[in-house]
Amino acid sequence: MASGETLNITQYIVHHLTNLKVGSGFWTWHLDTLIVSGALGLLVFGSMAVLASRATSGVPRGWQNFFEMVLSFVNQQVKDTYHGNHPLIAPLAITIFVWVFVMNAMDLIPVDFLPETAKAVAVNTVGADPHHVFLKVVATTDPNLTFAMSITVFLITIYMNFAVKGVGGFMHEIFTVPFGAKLAPVNLLFRVVEEVARPISLSLRLFGNMYAGEMVFILIALLGIWQLPLALPWALFHILIITLQAFVFMMLTIVYMSMASESH
Amino acid sequence: MSINATLIGQMIWFALFIWITMKYVWPPLQKAMADRQQLIADGLAAGERGKHDLELASKRSADTIREAKEKAAGIFAEAEKRGAQMVEEAKDTARAEAQKVYDAKLAELEQDTERARSALRDRVAELAVAGAEKILRREVNAAAHADMLSGLKQEL
Numbered sequence: 001m002a003s004g005e006t007l008n009i010t011q012y013i014v015h016h017l018t019n020l021k022v023g024s025g026f027w028t029w030h031l032d033t034l035i036v037s038g039a040l041g042l043l044v045f046g047s048m049a050v051l052a053s054r055a056t057s058g059v060p061r062g063w064q065n066f067f068e069m070v071l072s073f074v075n076q077q078v079k080d081t082y083h084g085n086h087p088l089i090a091p092l093a094i095t096i097f098v099w100v101f102v103m104n105a106m107d108l109i110p111v112d113f114l115p116e117t118a119k120a121v122a123v124n125t126v127g128a129d130p131h132h133v134f135l136k137v138v139a140t141t142d143p144n145l146t147f148a149m150s151i152t153v154f155l156i157t158i159y160m161n162f163a164v165k166g167v168g169g170f171m172h173e174i175f176t177v178p179f180g181a182k183l184a185p186v187n188l189l190f191r192v193v194e195e196v197a198r199p200i201s202l203s204l205r206l207f208g209n210m211y212a213g214e215m216v217f218i219l220i221a222l223l224g225i226w227q228l229p230l231a232l233p234w235a236l237f238h239i240l241i242i243t244l245q246a247f248v249f250m251m252l253t254i255v256y257m258s259m260a261s262e263s264h
Numbered sequence: 265m266s267i268n269a270t271l272i273g274q275m276i277w278f279a280l281f282i283w284i285t286m287k288y289v290w291p292p293l294q295k296a297m298a299d300r301q302q303l304i305a306d307g308l309a310a311g312e313r314g315k316h317d318l319e320l321a322s323k324r325s326a327d328t329i330r331e332a333k334e335k336a337a338g339i340f341a342e343a344e345k346r347g348a349q350m351v352e353e354a355k356d357t358a359r360a361e362a363q364k365v366y367d368a369k370l371a372e373l374e375q376d377t378e379r380a381r382s383a384l385r386d387r388v389a390e391l392a393v394a395g396a397e398k399i400l401r402r403e404v405n406a407a408a409h410a411d412m413l414s415g416l417k418q419e420l
Binding site for chain 2: 030037060
């Protein structure tokens with residue numbers, strides 16, 4: 001809590017939970033979310049692409065070993081749950097797991113480190129007002145990001161439904177499952193509720209977990225000297241949450257894809 | 265927390281990363297892993313085959329060694345027999361040769377004896393004639409008594 005003398009506790013917390021914004025109304029852009037998630041994504045997927053282009057079928061070494069391990073793990077989950085052979089599913093699951101994991105992992109950087117660095121840079125280079133330099137480094141605590149991912153997954157689910165079952169088959173399933181053709185409106189209602197509930201629960205689960213975790217880090221940071229014995233155990237425990245949330249998001253996506261590709 | 269245009273930006277990022285993974289990350293790595301799996305499977309199969317071949321080869325080599333041993337033993341026995349035969353032949357030859365030499369020497373000896381005997385007989389006849397001359401103290405006509413003397417010589 002480096003700037004404790006100029007902010008009270010509420011202001012400190014709010015400052016930490018405010019995004020760096022440009023624009024107004026709907027056309028507001030959260031620059032920190034966009035930049036952090038994009039930079040992390042470009043870094044990991046760029047390096048994975050470079051690595052994959054040099055991948056050898058001989059003895060794997062170093063990073064290739066590591067990425068092969070992660071990718072085989074994800075692929076095993078896909079194989080266990082999804083029995084189709086659409087080439088999109090494994091890359092989708094890999095993207096979700098890796099990206100969500102690295103974005104969540106930003107939580108492990110001490111809460112003040114990057115925001116204070118950004119503040120110092122902004123104040124000293126462009127003379128910005130230190131109270132208006134915001135930086136939320138954990139992009140998954142932004143519901144815009146989690147909803148963007150879950151809506152994309154939802155759209156892919158719809159696409160998979162059409163691609164696998166065809167328009168007729170999909171329509172038939174919507175209107176006849178689970179109660180048969182006589183209760184078609186009820187079936188439709190159930191289906192809509194089910195389909196809409198999925199992306200909402202998917203995104204809010206990730207958002208809620210990461211937001212709460214970040215909140216605890218901020219509160220711990222407020223404890224002065226007592227944060228020292230508390231921050232480390234919470235960070236260690238948080239490693240579990242970070243991995244688990246990435247895994248849950250990936251797993252549920254695979255399950256949704258599997259349900260979309262199988263006839264009832 | 266407010267939903268705004270960031271959502272659109274994030275969807276674009278997400279789509280971009282899915283595309284990168286789908287096009288540049290997953291296929292090459294998957295191929296590398298599948299190739300390695302194949303390589304390892306081939307290697308294991310080759311190892312198994314090699315082991316089998318080794319077993320066969322060692323069995324064959326044992327057979328060959330046994331055959332060679334048998335053959336060698338046969339050759340050895342044959343040679344031994346042949347050797348014994350040769351010694352036997354040499355002995356026979358030597359014996360025959362010795363016999364021949366012995367016979368020749370014996371014949372020579374007999375001849376010599378015969379010659380000596382005949383010489384002796386001549387001498388005895390001369391001595392007898394000389395003796396008779398001395399006893400009779402008279403001239404004996406050698407020519408007239410030659411027949412009688414040669415008949416005497418024959419009797420000796």
